[in-house]
Amino acid sequence: MPFSIRPVQEGDTAHLMALHASVGWPRRSEAGWRWLINHPARLEAGAPAGWLLIDANGTPRGHTGNFVQTFWRGDTILHGTSGYSILVEPAARGRSPMLLKPFAEQPGVFARYTFNANPKSSPLFQRYGLTAWPTTTHALKLAWRLDTLTCGAGRIWREIDSRAPQWVDPDHEWFLNRRLAHPGPLVLPADVRVLCDLADHSSFAAFWTALRGEGRLIADRSPATLRWRLSDPDQTIAPLLLAFHRGTEIRGYAMAMMAKANSIDPPVLEILDLMALRDEPRAIPALMQALLANARSLGAAKVRIQVVNETLLRQLGSLAASARREGGWGHCHVRFEPGIEGFETWAPTPFDGDYQVCLRPVPVASEARAAA
Incomplete structure (x- = not known):
């Protein structure tokens, strides 16, 4: 069955609620999803709220969230983004890379990262240039x-x-x-x-x-x-x-x-x-x-x-x-945009x-x- 990817829209709250319920993950309300989708830093950066994996019938079968944050380096404003709630229903097993690709390759951010990878998903990030970081404390x-x-x-x-x-x-x-x-x-x-x-x-x-x-x-x-x-x-x-x-x-x-x-x-x-x-x-x-x-x-x-x-x-x-x-499994991974200065001073929490x-x-x- 062919699958495609499209950005998350504010009208997708019901789909997002159903996807999270299908895999037993913590559930947000419709108001909670609207709050998260309309994150001020994401709107400021003009970045997608995330991506949905769509099957041939137009039904969402997977999701990757895009939690954009504003960063500062002195007086310079940058944007970085964390991939969250990366999930794929059993009917679309093996399609996780389709969801990770637009996240890992999105423009306009100094870093794409996850600090919350589980043991199963952790190895997938390396395929898209996300490496274990911080060097000594990533696990x-x-x-x-x-x-x-x-x-x-x-x-x-x-x-x-x-x-x-x-x-x-x-x-x-x-x-x-x-x-x-x-x-x-x-x-x-x-x-x-x-x-x-x-x-x-x-x-x-x-x-x-x-x-x-x-x-x-x-x-x-x-x-x-x-x-x-x-x-x-x-x-x-x-x-x-x-x-x-x-x-x-x-x-x-x-x-x-x-x-x-x-x-x-x-x-x-x-x-x-x-x-x-x-x-x-x-x-x-x-x-x-x-x-x-x-x-x-x-x-x-x-x-x-x-x-x-x-x-x-x-x-x-x-x-x-x-x-x-x-x-112990390496839950923190990051991909820095080439040429970014000062990333070594970032001490994440x-x-x-x-x-x-x-x-x-x-x-x-x-x-x-x-x-x-």
């Missing part, structure tokens, strides 16, 4: 177990699901707990505070200006970008934002969200971003310790960061040494990838959302 995820018993039970259920899936009810959510809907009060050190003000002339805006002024290649973390991220209509529990202060100045910040990979996995506090100014060595350890100290009261069984870089490993110090090493838009939110009831 590394860091995780801190807080509830060993619950994490162990989740592993047992995953084993049961792989051997006898008929024993696992996909509609029953395991490991939900009261703290998810009614989290305990945060206990924070004096120099770490909850970040609430994301106005264009806020202290966070001044932090972003200072961060951009360091000259490194960095994804846009302006107040406007964070406001857009926090407006995701499918989130069930708002992400947690913490800021490290020196006096009245913000010198570093962290963003984390509660996620649950599937019905049989425990809730995890996923770190989406961990960033500080170069001359503030205390910020990263203080923010990380605050996340670890409060994650259990938020309902998490463990804390994880799924993209790390060498700089972050050094900044975490003994905290990184105490973490479990997850991953999960913020640069698709984690925030692809992680499965913890399924809590509407009354629990209000309480949370």
Whole structure:
């Protein structure tokens, strides 16, 4: 059967919902897909929202998302893009390369990358010039177990699901707990505070200006970008934002969200971003310790960061040494446009990838959302 490729359009939300449901992946609502398709950076770059694999009957059988982000190198604006939700229905098995080709070869971006490849898809990216990167940390995820018993039970259920899936009810959510809907009060050190003000002339805006002024290649973390991220209509529990202060100045910040990979996995506090100014060595350890100290009261069984870089490993110090090493298959790949300067200063975190838009939110009831 012949297949063709076409760009995703805003009217494709029903197709996208059906495709994700067909393979059991986290589902977005129609409003959530519209929010993601109309990402401001994508509109600014004039890039496709993604591509659909179409069969001879005109039915979508596969999808690749195109999550475009604005990057800065000093005062120079660049665009990079992450491929996400790369899926093909069984009826179109073997057609994944057709979906990867337009993503990997699209013009107008300094880098095409994925920081969230699974073990099966990871080798496919090499066919289109995406190589393992960052050089020493492309296969590394860091995780801190807080509830060993619950994490162990989740592993047992995953084993049961792989051997006898008929024993696992996909509609029953395991490991939900009261703290998810009614989290305990945060206990924070004096120099770490909850970040609430994301106005264009806020202290966070001044932090972003200072961060951009360091000259490194960095994804846009302006107040406007964070406001857009926090407006995701499918989130069930708002992400947690913490800021490290020196006096009245913000010198570093962290963003984390509660996620649950599937019905049989425990809730995890996923770190989406961990960033500080170069001359503030205390910020990263203080923010990380605050996340670890409060994650259990938020309902998490463990804390994880799924993209790390060498700089972050050094900044975490003994905290990184105490973490479990997850991953191992090379989930980070990138293809740089020839002639791009300064790419070696890029120190990615999960913020640069698709984690925030692809992680499965913890399924809590509407009354629990209000309480949370």
